[in-house]
Amino acid sequence: MKLFISITVLAILLLIGSSLWSKNTKEKAWVQNITGVVSTIVTDRNHVQTKVNYDSTPSVGGDHHPVWLGCNGDVYEEPVVEENAVHSLEHGAVWITYQPSITGEQFTMLDDKMAGYSFLSPYPEQDSPIMLTAWGVQLSVDSANDPRIDQFLTKYRQGPQTPEPGATCNAIPGGM
Amino acid sequence: MNYKKIKRHTLPLLAAFIIGIGVLVIDGQTSVNSVKPNAAEIGFAQDMSVHHQQAIEMSFLVRETSNDPDILGFAFDIINTQAAQRGMMLGWLDLWEQPFTTTQQPMMWMMEDMSMTDHQQMMNDFTPSAYMQGMATSEEMNTLTKFNGLDAEQLFLELMIRHHKSGVMMAEGVIKRSDNETVVRLAQAMINGQEAEIDYMKGLLLRY
Numbered sequence: 496m497k498l499f500i501s502i503t504v505l506a507i508l509l510l511i512g513s514s515l516w517s518k519n520t521k522e523k524a525w526v527q528n529i530t531g532v533v534s535t536i537v538t539d540r541n542h543v544q545t546k547v548n549y550d551s552t553p554s555v556g557g558d559h560h561p562v563w564l565g566c567n568g569d570v571y572e573e574p575v576v577e578e579n580a581v582h583s584l585e586h587g588a589v590w591i592t593y594q595p596s597i598t599g600e601q602f603t604m605l606d607d608k609m610a611g612y613s614f615l616s617p618y619p620e621q622d623s624p625i626m627l628t629a630w631g632v633q634l635s636v637d638s639a640n641d642p643r644i645d646q647f648l649t650k651y652r653q654g655p656q657t658p659e660p661g662a663t664c665n666a667i668p669g670g671m
Numbered sequence: 672m673n674y675k676k677i678k679r680h681t682l683p684l685l686a687a688f689i690i691g692i693g694v695l696v697i698d699g700q701t702s703v704n705s706v707k708p709n710a711a712e713i714g715f716a717q718d719m720s721v722h723h724q725q726a727i728e729m730s731f732l733v734r735e736t737s738n739d740p741d742i743l744g745f746a747f748d749i750i751n752t753q754a755a756q757r758g759m760m761l762g763w764l765d766l767w768e769q770p771f772t773t774t775q776q777p778m779m780w781m782m783e784d785m786s787m788t789d790h791q792q793m794m795n796d797f798t799p800s801a802y803m804q805g806m807a808t809s810e811e812m813n814t815l816t817k818f819n820g821l822d823a824e825q826l827f828l829e830l831m832i833r834h835h836k837s838g839v840m841m842a843e844g845v846i847k848r849s850d851n852e853t854v855v856r857l858a859q860a861m862i863n864g865q866e867a868e869i870d871y872m873k874g875l876l877l878r879y
Contacts, residue, residue, distance in 0.1 A: 540863070542871045561871070562744055659864050660857055661755025667744045 525655045529634065529646045537631045540585060540658060547578055552621055553592050554581050556630045556658075565666030566590075568609035571616035583614060584630040587657035588664055589648055592618035593625045597639075601625070604639035612652035612664050631656050708767045711848035714780025715858070716760040717773045718803060719841060723753040723760075725806050726834055729815060733827040736819045741875060742827070745868075749831075752864070759857060777803040781844035797837055805837020825879040828872045835865040835872075 537556035547558050554577055563582035564575055580590055591605055595617045605625065609615055618626070623635035627644060629651035634643060653660065708716075730746035730753075737743055764771050782790065797804040807815070807830045815826050842858040842865075849855055 540867055542867075542874075561741060563748075655856065658860060659752055660860050661752050661759060662748065663751035663755070665751065667747045669740075669743070 524649050527646060527650055529643050529650065531634055531636075531643065532647070533633050535631050535633075543578070547581070549577065549581070551633065553577065553590065553618055553626060553628050553633075554584075555628055555633050556581060556584055559585065562667060563664075564614060566614040566664035567611050569614045569666075570606060570609055571614065573616070574618060575616045580614075580616070583664065584628065585658045586662035586664055587612055587653035587659065588629070589613045589652050590628045591615045591625065591644075592621055592628070594621060594623075595619055597624050601639045605644075608644065608648065613648060614664075627651075629654065629656060630658055706851060708763070708769065708851070709848065711780045711845055712851055712854050713764070713767065713769050714773070714775070714778070715841065715845035715849075715854070716764050716769075717771065718777050718780075719838070719861075720757045720760045720771070721777070722803060722806060722834070722838055722841065723757040725812075726753050726831065726838075727757075728812070729807065729827055729830060729834070732812075732815050733823055736823045737827075738820070739824060742824050745871070745875075746827075749868075756857065756861070763854070778841065778844075781841065781848070793840065797833065803837070805833050805840070807834065821879060825876065828876045828879075832869055832872050832876075835869050838865050839869075 535551065535555050539557045541558045542561040543558045544560065547554075549555075549557055558578075559581035560576070560578035561582070562579055563586055564571070564579045566583040566586065566588035584590060589612065591608070591613065593602065593605060593615075601624075605615055623637065625636050625639060625641075625644075627634045627636070627647045629647075632651060634647050636643060727750050730749040734743060734746045734750075737746070761771055785793075793804055801808045811826075811830060815823060815830065818826055839862050842861045845858050846855055846862075849858075
């Protein structure tokens with residue numbers, strides 16, 4: 496009986512130990528659930544030199560121009576060509592867009608978030624003040640303070656939805 | 672040792688075993704570093720990283736001589752993407768504690784259980800003298816090095832289409848033989864990406 500108790504206690508201690516150890520390891524960013532993210536299955540992804548009619552504003556993916564926009568934290572002050580931006584989404588970038596009416600303070604907060612695999616541009620036609628787009632996924636928020644912005648960036652920059660894992664956000668040398 | 676004693680030992684050990692399995696099931700996921708790789712997964716990572724390396728080399732060669740913005744951009748894309756994907760696959764091998772290269776004949780991991788018809792198809796489609804099916808031979812690489820301008824661009828596209836076709840075949844080969852979600856996700860991305868690029872290259876080839 497003594498042996499039974501001691502081994503059971505040992506098993507329980509092992510179980511507690513292993514669960515503590517699990518808590519010490521990093522959460523899996525890819526399985527984190529972010530409220531409000533709209534997912535779309537995108538099947539078209541050919542290179543085209545023509546204008547493309549996208550289903551959403553901003554586009555979440557589809558056929559695109561052979562040249563992608565630099566998306567290593569690049570900040571564009573004017574609206575960008577959508578067909579180029581969609582190619583950056585294919586490379587795993589998160590595209591943050593905003594209505595030009597947001598305050599300077601809000602803009603600065605977004606600007607501060609720019610790093611690898613992300614880019615920022617105004618988008619006057621969009622419905623929400625701030626929108627985040629990666630290939631096949633989109634999130635609308637009202638404020639740059641929204642904690643879901645960082646969650647979205649963490650999950651989707653070169654995230655599991657990326658059509659081309661490992662593709663670069665460096666612009667093609669020579670601007671071509 | 673009497674029967675009672677065995678029984679006394681067995682029960683708690685069994686309990687500990689079941690709890691242990693439970694922890695593994697809850698905690699474990701079939702991703703790259705939590706399961707032992709099979710021969711196909713190792714072979715794919717080793718062969719595909721060699722295969723990717725040649726695509727990178729061909730892209731550097733054409734960028735030396737081309738002035739066409741489409742070719743320059745496309746080659747730049749291949750160099751970056753395939754170099755990064757190569758690093759991902761070498762990273763798996765590193766975690767698996769497996770050698771980055773192999774002395775085995777290339778693609779044996781997918782030929783061993785291949786049907787005769789599939790095997791014949793593969794032999795018909797690709798150059799047998801290449802190191803690996805679909806790769807450029809050393810003669811072809813020499814020619815690409817010597818060619819300039821339009822000739823180099825055209826040869827680059829022809830070789831890269833063949834190269835991508837065999838890359839797609841190899842990625843399909845590992846998907847059939849793997850249930851590791853990390854491996855399957857990258858292999859599927861290669862299929863989608865390289866098939867789209869084959870279409871794009873066929874369009875570019877019409878100019879020559």
